Amino acid sequence: MQYKICDCTVIDVENGCALLPHTDVYIRGGKIEKIVPSGENAQADKDEHGRADGYKTVNGAGKFAVPGLVNLHVHLFGTGRPSKALGGGKAQQRLLAFIHTALGRRILAAMVENSARNELLSGVTTLRAVGDLFGSDIALKRKTDAGKGAAAGLRMFVSGMAITAPGGHGAGTFARTAETPEEFEKLVEKNVTEGADFIKICITGGVMDAKKRGEPGEVKMTQAQVSAVCSRAHALGKKVAAHVQSKAGAELAAIGGVDTIEHGAPLTEESVRLLRERKGAQVVTCSPALPCARLPHEVTKLGEAASYNSEVVMQGMIDGAAQAAAAGIAVGIGTDASCPFCTQYNMWREVLWFEKCMNISAAEALYTATLGNARILGVGDETGSIREGKSADILLLEGNPIADLTALRDIDCMFAQGRFISHPKPKRLPAIEAQLDRLTEEL
Numbered sequence: 001m002q003y004k005i006c007d008c009t010v011i012d013v014e015n016g017c018a019l020l021p022h023t024d025v026y027i028r029g030g031k032i033e034k035i036v037p038s039g040e041n042a043q044a045d046k047d048e049h050g051r052a053d054g055y056k057t058v059n060g061a062g063k064f065a066v067p068g069l070v071n072l073h074v075h076l077f078g079t080g081r082p083s084k085a086l087g088g089g090k091a092q093q094r095l096l097a098f099i100h101t102a103l104g105r106r107i108l109a110a111m112v113e114n115s116a117r118n119e120l121l122s123g124v125t126t127l128r129a130v131g132d133l134f135g136s137d138i139a140l141k142r143k144t145d146a147g148k149g150a151a152a153g154l155r156m157f158v159s160g161m162a163i164t165a166p167g168g169h170g171a172g173t174f175a176r177t178a179e180t181p182e183e184f185e186k187l188v189e190k191n192v193t194e195g196a197d198f199i200k201i202c203i204t205g206g207v208m209d210a211k212k213r214g215e216p217g218e219v220k221m222t223q224a225q226v227s228a229v230c231s232r233a234h235a236l237g238k239k240v241a242a243h244v245q246s247k248a249g250a251e252l253a254a255i256g257g258v259d260t261i262e263h264g265a266p267l268t269e270e271s272v273r274l275l276r277e278r279k280g281a282q283v284v285t286c287s288p289a290l291p292c293a294r295l296p297h298e299v300t301k302l303g304e305a306a307s308y309n310s311e312v313v314m315q316g317m318i319d320g321a322a323q324a325a326a327a328g329i330a331v332g333i334g335t336d337a338s339c340p341f342c343t344q345y346n347m348w349r350e351v352l353w354f355e356k357c358m359n360i361s362a363a364e365a366l367y368t369a370t371l372g373n374a375r376i377l378g379v380g381d382e383t384g385s386i387r388e389g390k391s392a393d394i395l396l397l398e399g400n401p402i403a404d405l406t407a408l409r410d411i412d413c414m415f416a417q418g419r420f421i422s423h424p425k426p427k428r429l430p431a432i433e434a435q436l437d438r439l440t441e442e443l
Ligand SMILES: [Zn+2]
Pocket: 073, 074, 075, 130, 336
């Protein structure tokens, strides 16, 4: 199907988010065929009856066209509803045992697909899944890439199971463990054979599974283990994304050759130098940190240590990102969907929170969520901006997001690799939205 978006205002993220009013965007074969001032090609496009020539018209008058969002940090197995099962213990063991059954796996596959569908309907046209259970992300990617299922149109990059040391973040749930460097190399090979696009490791502890203050920053992998993973992955042509929540962890990652530091922490001079040298990036996730730090324990269902740890992680992440940006290191963003209060439809909110927390302009935040993130993924030539020849990943909005990023919340219509979706409506969780709206107001 060919489409023509008539008379919209294109936001050019390649050019400081400049507005191009009264623009027609032609879409053919999943790509942006041409971008012209409105009416310029009106004659050429009409057949002898005066009808637009084979293009289905989408009225863009008064609307703003932005590139589809790129969410760099997603887990697809959860909804974002706070749950005791995320904190470990018996509830988690029971859930994991169930997921191992045939019925459990079918339910997991359906959940993962629903999550991806929700991401898509919230304007995310490209996502990177950084640790899911039992290859469910890899299976969904295969289906989606074939143009099948509920998430067709979504561009996915998947890690499969994450890798860590015993006792590391995600161990026993979304991460497999190894001990010797050789065992780590074997896990890298296993993941690549299974279809992983990149390797996810967890170098430090995490907020969800930390039992005491300061634990998210505790280094759980050795330098030799991190280096073994990176060199094997790079030899196989795969990048490495590392969960890191402390300065020591970040340095280990930088020395080991990690490509993206997920979440992040303050950086040493050495870390900055190494990351810049290898053109690495930091991927900020405000979405899990803010609610866990700021919402009451009765609401988050997390202990006191978790809110303390979240506040520390939040500040470290912001400080590290500011250091990275100042040194010319790319900074990306993602939602960490599946964590408590991190739903599968709130990438728009991550963009807004990133703007507020980093004290940058809406234009910079929008660039980060689109072309900036696409470049970190290595697909900046394919998506991330509205340019002729690129994939037709476009959101049409009622309001101007540069004036207020909240305009990204409700999408009038969208294209994902040229597939048209009219009035996309993700399934939202009202109780969570109420809490997040309150937090947003306080920023
Ligand atoms: Zn994560």
